Amino acid sequence: MTPAARVQAAIELLDTVIMAAQGKGPPADRLIVDYFRQRRYAGSKDRRAVRELVYRAIRVCGPVPSSGRAAMIALGAEDEAILQLFDGSPHGPAPLASGEVGAPPGLAPQWLVEALAGSGIAGEEAAALLDRAPLDLRINTLKAGRESIDLPEHGEPLVAPNALRFPAGTSVDQWPAYREGLVEIQDHGSQLACMAVEARPGETVIDLCAGAGGKTLAMAAAMQNRGTLIASDTDRARLANLAPRAERAGAGMIETLLLNPGREMESLERFAGAADAVLVDAPCSGTGTWRRNPEARWRLDPAQLARFSDTQDRLLGLAARLVRPGGRIVYVTCSLLDIEGADRIAHFLAGNPEWRADPPDLPLGRTRGSGVRLTPFHDQTDGFFIARAALPC
């Protein structure tokens, strides 16, 4: 592909990303894979270059751009070489029309910029939300140790005891150690969130919103495969991804439980008042993960944010019914908005006076309300809010 053809391909892809973001369709990553599946003529260098252009253009545009072309012109305002490729050459973008301007640049739609600022995320903190994330691994202690593992590249040890950091784009999935389950890809912040649970061998632990089990696997390792570890979720497809991952990781202790939305307790009844710990890794806006999914900021609207906080309250209430006296809830969101973090745990504690705040003792992060907040700028992790609540005996 010529450089101009790559720009045109990125424009076409951006059109689909914008449409998907507005219609709650697939994420950009998936659209890019699908796009190239139908264009086998594109080589790996072309694919990488187009992908890079797409993500750079997404990062530049704050509000949802009107079109892929407008987004690419906005990127061209920062990188003149791109605008020069709007030359009308075969397969390239048409020349700029007189008066044609790019989409407005910025951090995010204005309402979201304001909501973040209201939660103390502005200036450098806000800008860092759109940085490129490095690649963090967790050494799976069921099969290996950080000091002894032999990996093809050197990783930087991080403060979480099993974490190693590599540059973005490292092809970890090609490594034998990855295929054999010695390492898992997991952001350092997510590893710290798992540490907050302090899951111990022999305990009964419920990962209430387990998804594909990124945190469940870390807890299985912390529990040395001993005890009861339930991975529940309402999303059958996500939960189905956990079984092969658990097998690869040698985490035989995990039991998956598909929940019925709104009637979750029906499947969890046998654990009522019995769990030592419940992790509520609640569905949220994902404002802390824009480094990986920058188009997520075009997907959100205030009504959806309100729905997330209602669900978060409901899930905290559900978790409280599962914990035994002396047990704990760990509440986590990958959001930096207080409405999904400090406010939710405050609301829970206000409505459940028998519970007390039990802030996690983590080696990174800053206190926010009765929890801890990790941010890309301060902690070089994805953004997370992590809180603990304890039920006295």
Ligand SMILES: C[S@@+](CC[C@H](N)C(=O)[O-])C[C@H]1O[C@@H](n2cnc3c(N)ncnc32)[C@H](O)[C@@H]1O
């Ligand atoms: C932040 S994601 C979990 C990510 C996962 N814990 C991990 O570490 O990879 C939130 C999950 O909550 C699930 N969820 C949404 N509503 C739920 C409900 N009512 N009960 C349980 N899980 C729910 C979603 O399907 C989604 O998988």
